Amino acid sequence: MATIAHETPRTATPVNYLNVEHGWKSWLFTTDHKRIAVLYLVSITIMFAVGGFAAVLFRINLLTPEGLFSPEMYNRLFSLHGIIMVFFFLVPSIPATLANFLIPIMVGAKDLAFPRINLLSWYLYVIGALFAMYCVFRGGVDTGWTFYAPYSSTYSNSYVVPAVAGVFVAGFSSILTGLNFIVTVHKMRAPGMTWSRLPLFVWSNYATGLIQVLGTPVLAISLTLIALERVAHVGIFDPNIGGDPILFQHLFWFYSHPAVYIMILPGMGVISEIVSCFSRKRVFGYNFVAFSSMAIAVLSFVVWGHHMFVTGQSVYTSVAFSILSFMVAVPSAIKVFNWTATMYKGSVSFDTPMLYAFGFIGLFTIGGLTGLFLACLALDVPVHGTYFIVAHFHYVMVGGMVMAYMGGLHFWWPKMTGRMYPQVWSQISAAIIFVGFNLTFFPQFILGYLGMPRRYHAYPPEFQMLNVLSTAGSSILAVGYVIPLIYFLWSLKNGPIAGKNPWGAAGLEWQIQSPPTTYNFDDTPVVNEEAYNYGPVEEVVG
Amino acid sequence: MTAHIPKVRPLVLVWASLIVLTGITSAVSKIDLGEWNVVVALIIAVTKASLVAWIFMGVRYTTTLTKLFVVAGLVWLGIMLLITASDYKSRNWTYQGQPWSQTKTVGGSH
Amino acid sequence: MAETVVPVTHEPTPEETHLRHHFATPEQQMDAATLGMWTFLITEVLFFGGMFAGYAVYRGMYPDAFASTSRYMNLVLGGTNTAVLICSSLTMALSVRAAQLSKRRDLILFLILTMIFGTIFLVIKGFEYHDKWVEQLVPGFNFRYDEAIQYAHNAQILFFLYFAMTGMHALHMVVGLGLLTFLLVQANRRVFHANYFAPVEMIGLYWHFVDIVWIFLFPLLYLIGQNR
Ligand SMILES: [Cu+2]
Numbered sequence: 001m002a003t004i005a006h007e008t009p010r011t012a013t014p015v016n017y018l019n020v021e022h023g024w025k026s027w028l029f030t031t032d033h034k035r036i037a038v039l040y041l042v043s044i045t046i047m048f049a050v051g052g053f054a055a056v057l058f059r060i061n062l063l064t065p066e067g068l069f070s071p072e073m074y075n076r077l078f079s080l081h082g083i084i085m086v087f088f089f090l091v092p093s094i095p096a097t098l099a100n101f102l103i104p105i106m107v108g109a110k111d112l113a114f115p116r117i118n119l120l121s122w123y124l125y126v127i128g129a130l131f132a133m134y135c136v137f138r139g140g141v142d143t144g145w146t147f148y149a150p151y152s153s154t155y156s157n158s159y160v161v162p163a164v165a166g167v168f169v170a171g172f173s174s175i176l177t178g179l180n181f182i183v184t185v186h187k188m189r190a191p192g193m194t195w196s197r198l199p200l201f202v203w204s205n206y207a208t209g210l211i212q213v214l215g216t217p218v219l220a221i222s223l224t225l226i227a228l229e230r231v232a233h234v235g236i237f238d239p240n241i242g243g244d245p246i247l248f249q250h251l252f253w254f255y256s257h258p259a260v261y262i263m264i265l266p267g268m269g270v271i272s273e274i275v276s277c278f279s280r281k282r283v284f285g286y287n288f289v290a291f292s293s294m295a296i297a298v299l300s301f302v303v304w305g306h307h308m309f310v311t312g313q314s315v316y317t318s319v320a321f322s323i324l325s326f327m328v329a330v331p332s333a334i335k336v337f338n339w340t341a342t343m344y345k346g347s348v349s350f351d352t353p354m355l356y357a358f359g360f361i362g363l364f365t366i367g368g369l370t371g372l373f374l375a376c377l378a379l380d381v382p383v384h385g386t387y388f389i390v391a392h393f394h395y396v397m398v399g400g401m402v403m404a405y406m407g408g409l410h411f412w413w414p415k416m417t418g419r420m421y422p423q424v425w426s427q428i429s430a431a432i433i434f435v436g437f438n439l440t441f442f443p444q445f446i447l448g449y450l451g452m453p454r455r456y457h458a459y460p461p462e463f464q465m466l467n468v469l470s471t472a473g474s475s476i477l478a479v480g481y482v483i484p485l486i487y488f489l490w491s492l493k494n495g496p497i498a499g500k501n502p503w504g505a506a507g508l509e510w511q512i513q514s515p516p517t518t519y520n521f522d523d524t525p526v527v528n529e530e531a532y533n534y535g536p537v538e539e540v541v542g
Numbered sequence: 543m544t545a546h547i548p549k550v551r552p553l554v555l556v557w558a559s560l561i562v563l564t565g566i567t568s569a570v571s572k573i574d575l576g577e578w579n580v581v582v583a584l585i586i587a588v589t590k591a592s593l594v595a596w597i598f599m600g601v602r603y604t605t606t607l608t609k610l611f612v613v614a615g616l617v618w619l620g621i622m623l624l625i626t627a628s629d630y631k632s633r634n635w636t637y638q639g640q641p642w643s644q645t646k647t648v649g650g651s652h
Numbered sequence: 653m654a655e656t657v658v659p660v661t662h663e664p665t666p667e668e669t670h671l672r673h674h675f676a677t678p679e680q681q682m683d684a685a686t687l688g689m690w691t692f693l694i695t696e697v698l699f700f701g702g703m704f705a706g707y708a709v710y711r712g713m714y715p716d717a718f719a720s721t722s723r724y725m726n727l728v729l730g731g732t733n734t735a736v737l738i739c740s741s742l743t744m745a746l747s748v749r750a751a752q753l754s755k756r757r758d759l760i761l762f763l764i765l766t767m768i769f770g771t772i773f774l775v776i777k778g779f780e781y782h783d784k785w786v787e788q789l790v791p792g793f794n795f796r797y798d799e800a801i802q803y804a805h806n807a808q809i810l811f812f813l814y815f816a817m818t819g820m821h822a823l824h825m826v827v828g829l830g831l832l833t834f835l836l837v838q839a840n841r842r843v844f845h846a847n848y849f850a851p852v853e854m855i856g857l858y859w860h861f862v863d864i865v866w867i868f869l870f871p872l873l874y875l876i877g878q879n880r
Contacts, residue, residue, distance in 0.1 A: 111674035113674075114688060115672075115674065179695070183684050187687060188684070213691055213695055214698060216695070217695040217697075217701075218701065221700070224820075228812075232791060232793065234792040235792075236706050241791075242805050247705075251702050
């Protein structure tokens with residue numbers, strides 16, 4: 001279905017979650033999951049802008065081999081970028097906004113299981129973000145987003161403690177979000193909404209919730225120990241008293257590798273929804289896709305040592321981690337195969353969300369396959385700590401997760417706001433993002449392969465051409481992100497009224513009004529069909 | 543509500559066992575069992591913790607789902623402890639000579 | 653136990669069970685609370701687990717240095733505190749029972765007893781910290797380890813872990829006492845009864861969990877090296 005049925009604007013907008021109350025208090029004290037999702041949307045957009053601005057600045061620094069800024073400035077910029085983007089954008093991005101908005105609706109509930117805890121999680125996020133901003137205004141932090149000891153605990157002269165405190169608090173916000181999702185999926189499903197009828201978006205966010213709950217506390221304690229060590233000037237990661245800095249890496253990556261899946265699993269869920277809708281087909285191999293989310297969540301916890309192949313970690317442990325890391329490729333590949341199979345012989349249309357889904361599948365595949373290079377013990381040694389790694393995880397995180405996030409926003413925007421955005425502009429900006437992204441990060445694969453190390457403010461002159469290309473790409477990418485911001489804001493007042501179901505999609509969220517009412521459903525829905533019940537392709541007139 | 547209401551007797555019995563086990567573990571710690579001291583101490587601690595969880599926290603009377611969650615939490619703790627320990631345990635194993643004729647030496651100095 | 657059980661003669665109203673709008677039944681609300689609390693406790697297990705991992709690694713690396721600290725650990729105070737916490741767990745369990753049976757006076761009594769035990773624990777802990785300070789055993793602030801000089805460096809790791817682990821545990825106790833105060837106020841206002849006792853039960857779970865942490869801290873910190 002390529003056309004979109006716009007309803008004619010009505011004079012009186014029906015009561016919905018947006019217009020039911022007014023004033024700042026109705027927002028700051030709300031317990032409505034949809035309003036909290038909007039609060040999150042605004043906050044993470046601000047943080048994304050801050051993190052993106054830092055990225056543009058240090059890309060400018062890398063235009064010349066000598067670097068335009070001081071090394072100290074450069075170190076603070078890339079650390080700021082990493083910390084903000086990982087902990088304050090990617091981790092909460094889809095779970096706290098789209099999933100917060102959609103999970104109760106998709107399972108047929110009035111709200112998440114713990115609405116007040118949901119609000120608390122937003123406040124914790126804001127407090128964490130304020131700590132991070134305080135750190136920036138005091139002069140920033142230069143440890144990179146990984147806070148490796150003993151640099152972070154002993155030697156760094158930057159403001160490590162406020163940054164660590166910010167991440168700590170934001171971590172608890174993430175835990176509470178995950179906890180809420182887990183309990184909601186277990187206990188709040190509507191009659192007839194069995195596990196095998198759950199949308200795959202719910203499955204993937206459930207798996208994400210498990211990781212958030214099981215992993216984040218370990219990050220919290222490892223950062224606490226770093227902060228204690230800075231305060232006491234002695235600690236368990238301090239080699240002077242026999243401490244082992246590598247232990248910090250164990251604890252840190254016990255969270256931070258699974259965190260990579262906190263950042264990608266929700267995106268995979270979005271892609272399942274979009275691909276199914278715009279192919280007019282049930283997702284191929286539903287059970288496998290659902291199961292692969294759970295498999296990824298479990299496997300993600302036993303591969304963390306692939307970040308430590310060159311640290312002095314036991315070779316035997318490294319071998320085990322290497323083999324286990326290869327295994328993660330299996331469930332990831334299952335997903336890619338199944339999305340492709342879903343499109344096969346489907347009635348595929350090219351609306352904006354689907355363009356982002358295409359972008360996701362292609363870029364995530366490149367990011368995933370280069371991940372196999374890095375899981376390979378012998379191959380990781382030369383490329384470790386080079387731009388190859390940087391390119392790899394940006395293909396997964398930006399090419400994957402941000403693409404999915406944008407795709408999801410474009411898919412559910414009419415549901416969240418009741419308004420449609422301009423199609424042409426959104427398609428143009430999707431194309432700009434795709435081009436800008438590849439121009440930014442593909443050269444970094446080559447740079448890394450040629451041996452340019454990451455996190456250096458200067459480089460040998462022969463790398464300049466590729467660096468200039470990358471910087472040029474990053475400015476195109478920035479333009480690509482600004483355009484949606486403009487038309488989304490524009491659409492709030494001027495966009496055509498979207499109606500209940502502008503895409504003709506299946507799923508409970510498309511059967512209620514746009515924007516939904518505060519309690520989502522007038523009566524508790526009773527579910528008696530599978531997810532993605534699109535019927536035979538031939539019957540759809542499109 | 544259909545919640546399980548515990549009886550006083552089992553609660554007091556668990557309390558008494560916990561006190562007795564605390565005494566035992568303190569006493570045993572004074573006896574030199576070599577490496578077994580820590581093993582005994584941990585077995586007693588696990589027993590005590592299980593008693594608290596099983597009766598005081600009522601795991602015994604909860605749903606299978608809750609039990610599953612408890613077990614999952616412990617398994618994840620085990621994953622973290624065991625894999626981390628595997629690194630430290632095997633870090634000083636060294637190859638001697640060619641990889642195909644290597645012998646292992648366990649342990650080593652720190 | 654002077655009060656008698658108030659028999660439930662009618663279907664409880666939503667007000668009585670504090671049923672929130674988004675739940676269909678009180679059972680669903682209670683199930684969600686229970687699962688949520690256990691999920692939270694799992695996060696706590698892994699939070700403390702990070703420090704236990706550190707403990708395990710360094711104890712394996714420096715067994716002798718760790719054992720050399722035994723003469724600075726006060727077994728009497730540590731053992732007393734273990735017993736005190738076990739008693740508080742019993743009174744906490746009895747509080748939940750009292751709430752389930754609508755025995756308000758018992759509930760208040762047992763909550764107060766639990767708080768007294770909790771406070772005794774913290775006071776004893778305070779004395780221990782004071783002793784450590786006087787004996788100059790606080791890493792980073794006044795650490796001197798003259799007796800076994802060859803262990804001076806590595807023993808610091810144990811004392812760092814000692815303060816980090818017991819400190820984090822004490823912090824949880826303080827939070828627990830705050831939560832118990834909240835329960836006490838609510839109990840006094842007759843909020844809890846046979847149809848509504850979820851907060852008592854949930855905070856009880858938390859309190860027992862904090863007890864379990866101590867059950868492991870006691871042998872690992874106080875009982876190592878006692879055999880020498
Ligand atoms: Cu990883």
